Amino acid sequence: MKNNRLLQNPFYKSLMRNMFLTVILVSITPMILVIILLLSRFQTSYEEKVEAHLKELVLKHKQNIDGFLKERMNNIRYLSKVLNIEQLSDEQFLDERLAILQSEFGPVFVDMGIVNDKGKQVAYAGPFKLGEADYHEAEWFKKANTYPNFVSDVFLGLRGLPHFIVSAKKDFKGGEYILRATIDFVAFNNLVENIRIGETGFAFIVNHAGEFQTKPRAASVPNRAILDELLLEGKKIPEKVKVSRKEDSSGRDHIYVTASLKNDDWMLIYQQDTADAFSIVRKAFQIALLIFTIGSLGIVIMSYLISHRTVKRIARADQEKEMMNQQVIETGKLASIGELAAGIAHEINNPVAIMVEEAGWIQDLLEEEEFKKSENLDELNRALKQIGNQGRRCKEITHKLLSFARKTDSRTQEVDINQLIREIIGISEQRAKYSKIVFQSDLYSGLPNVRASQTEIQQIFLNIINNAIDAMEKSGGSITISTRQSTDTVMIEFADTGPGIPMANLGRIFDPFFTTKPVGKGTGLGLSICYGIVKKLGGDIQVKSVVGFGTTFQILLPAITTQNETMNINNG
Amino acid sequence: MNQGRPTVLFVDDEIDFLNTLLKRMSKRGIDVRGAGSGEEGLRLMQKSKSDIIVMDVRMPGMDGIETLREIKRQWPLTEVIMLTGHASLEAAREGMELGAFDYLMKPVDIDELLYKIEDAFGKVLIQQKKIKRLEEAAESKHT
Known part of the structure; x- marks a missing residue:
């Protein structure tokens, strides 16, 4: 959820989009190029092959048909050459010839006839009653009369059936005659039909x-x-x-x-x-398209997942870096505040020292005889004592500040948690007093030390205490700090009697930037930094809260036990 | 070198503090001198030696530690009491290592400082006595 929210950031969005598009472009472009190249090559070569095949086929049939026509023509020419007009004019003889042709070549020849140069049929053999037919108007007759050999177009003719004519002209004695034969259309049609x-x-x-x-x-x-x-x-x-x-x-x-x-x-x-x-080409196109679609889909899904995951990881790393930066800034801030406090404390120390000294000097002078009789001597003494007392109080305050400031370094060292808690109570007490908050402590005296940075531990404690004070600012209450040891863990508990944390917020209080304080008051980083520090030290931080009763923070830190120490020494 | 009254040199850059302290100390029968800086302190010591030096650690110019080092080099028998702020505890520790007699935190309780001076003077006297005895022994040897 958190990461998804982060990904809504326009920077990550555009990063993700760019990555997504780049991956898609880089993967799909070569795929498209390869597919187009292969398909176009395949298409050309396949089409060439198909065309060559068809050409071959057509050429073969052309030769077939030409051969058929030539053969039929030769049959007729042969007859016209070997027979004389008397024989041809004899219908019986013609019938016999037709029968021979039919038996030799199948029912290709339908009928035969001999036509004189006037277009009149002299003799006829065949199934139709076409004897004495007059062809001098017929298209084929005009052509047949001009060429020695002739094959007509297909036409219906006198019989009303599609057919065509093969004819041979011969100059017999006594005039020119044309021997014609009708070729069966069906038989011819089959040549092509197949x-x-x-x-x-x-x-x-x-x-x-x-x-x-x-x-x-x-x-x-x-x-x-x-x-x-x-x-x-x-x-x-x-x-x-x-x-x-x-x-x-x-x-x-x-x-x-x-x-x-x-x-x-x-x-x-x-x-x-x-x-x-070219159905095979089309099929190849379809398969290629299918492969392309599935491939593209795969690429799109993968690139989406990859870009999403990568950017998510980047976002998380950025966030961690941000938190780290914040932590460094926070620590730095605390350190510089510490230095400032130290400077101020030192500067105040000197004037206070002078004041106390001057008061002491007055007291010294009061000892002299001439003042002994003064009626206000007691009052003067009381006032001077008071100055001394207040001077000492100032000294205490500045010393606390100085001891706090002295420890703003992040070097890891052995930290006495109880001592640290006492110091922090000392620092916070003043502020707490104004809100009618009292501190109670229940510190286990045999508590082992913890290996950590004094500053960081201080920061955690101060953070939790400050939060508690903020929460009880109006109502007042108490903060109970207790320490305990369980085997090799140091447990520190901060229990306040504040208003508590509502259930809805309880799960988010360690989230960075989560705050219920008004804008500008809280960064929402305090507890998340605490969480980071505690986790870094190998410890744990937990919170329990009951609305209306208070909140308890429990921090567990690994203790330095004697056993651990010897181990460390051995290792060292 | 007075047997009963120690001569004490106070070194502090806070002149107001120094003056009042000097007044109070002389009132308590101590032979006092004051110096506003480490350098001035060394000059005064060159003129005439004091038994004890009470010195602030943090001073502009030559600071307490440097001055201490110089004093211990030139006058090893002179005892030095360091005055420190809380922030200069580290410096106090360094001072102790360099041979300071003790340290006190400012603001100083006058009585406490007096005790420390007396202690330091006691040590000076013992030291002087031992040296004297050795000198006498050496002289008797000669004679």
Whole structure:
């Protein structure tokens, strides 16, 4: 409690705060730096790794898809090269070829047809009734008619199902014909559909106009703006696989890996949420944050405790020093008062000596014959005797003062407690008399001496007696001083008949700066200094008080027993 | 050197005290002289020797102890009685060690001082007697 009160002092508060903040700063700063450095390194290298992995993946699939398209194209070209127009125009024959292709490559080829340069289908093999269909208006026909080999974009066409066409143009005798085959969209879609990584990673294909060539997962298709951007970037260096990051309209960050397909006509796009792609980085961030939080908390608590404890210790040391200083000042004060008293006593001594001497001289003269008859002789003699008596009284007082002053030194020596008490009673009696206080003493005559500083013991006794006199100033009463010996302890008891100390104050009377005297009257240090001295001497001081009856101070001091003495001598 | 009446030198810096004491002492049939300081006391002793010196310990200039030392060096047979205040008990002890006859505390009771002077004079007389006897013995040897 006392220390906490001390810590309220602004000096200690700021000291504590500075220490607290310094410790926190010094411990947390390197931790933050290390965490940031490691995390940023980890993030870069991990992201590089993830990007490289995605690039690899996309490149592989690009090759896959390109290979697939090329292969289908080769199938058709081969057929167009080895077969003549009669064979191709024969629907039965075409059916057989389709069956062979389907059995070789799975249900990739849906149907086949041969179209003349007017766009009219001459022969058809497949599940749909598309014989005699006219394609001369169709987009794919216009393109297929200009290139020897052609792969169309995905479109719905006459059948109303998404599909695309692989075609080969051939100059047969009697005109140009186009052999076309429809590739099943589902089979093609699977090539891309299978690219799935994490929770949000998927791939799709768009043509140069940004139209989807495969069915992307409906959940999160990129919007036009992003697609256009990707396509534009893709066109710059078509042969390379590129990685970029873009934020969509809802604010989510995505990573895009793009590769061109089909001679830069299509684009394979892989999309994944950045957060998903780098989830491990995020996890590392979370762990680091957790460690940082726990670490910081630990540091804060520890630095608080350390600064608190250190400052408390400093405060206590300061307080002890303060008390010591006060004690030194008090002792010094007493010593200087003693010196002053000695000076005064000596100065008074001389005039008193002269007065007594002069009175003696008058008495001498009165012995002479001429005064013998004087009727006032007796009265004169009485007056002179009185002067002599009062002179002696002055002498006693000054001698007491001088003997008190003589002892103001703090050297440790053997102190006769009884003698000291008698002297102190002699000094205090005069003051006590004015307050109608009487001294009683019950001193044990065989009391052993105590090893202490005479001045300090004097100070303790005077303090307690002065307190008692102060307490009984108005009421009067008695102070009983008794000494006793119990084995190797000297016990001195000061019992007054004053008003007593209330219970609430009893526990605090030895606290420094505790006083019930009016401001300026008491420092509140007297008893705490007494306590300090007694404790220093290895003794104890106790107080018992009953309100209305009086207070008793009991001081226990270690006695010098003969045994101790021999021991000391042996040691010495 | 009077057989019945001791010659006493009083040394004290308090002239008022000294004068009254001198008057009282001469009234009691003692051959007295007074000196206001240690230095003056030594000068008077040089002029003519006193049997006994009563001296204050605390004096300005040459203090009682210094004067005592000088007296004991030059006139070892002269007895010295120290007057002290209570505060100079230490000085009194030192004086006793240096060979002072006794000490008294101020203010001094006149009768007490007289007794001390008589005692001291007694000692001086005994000392003188012994010396005289030795001198006579030495003379008879010679003759």
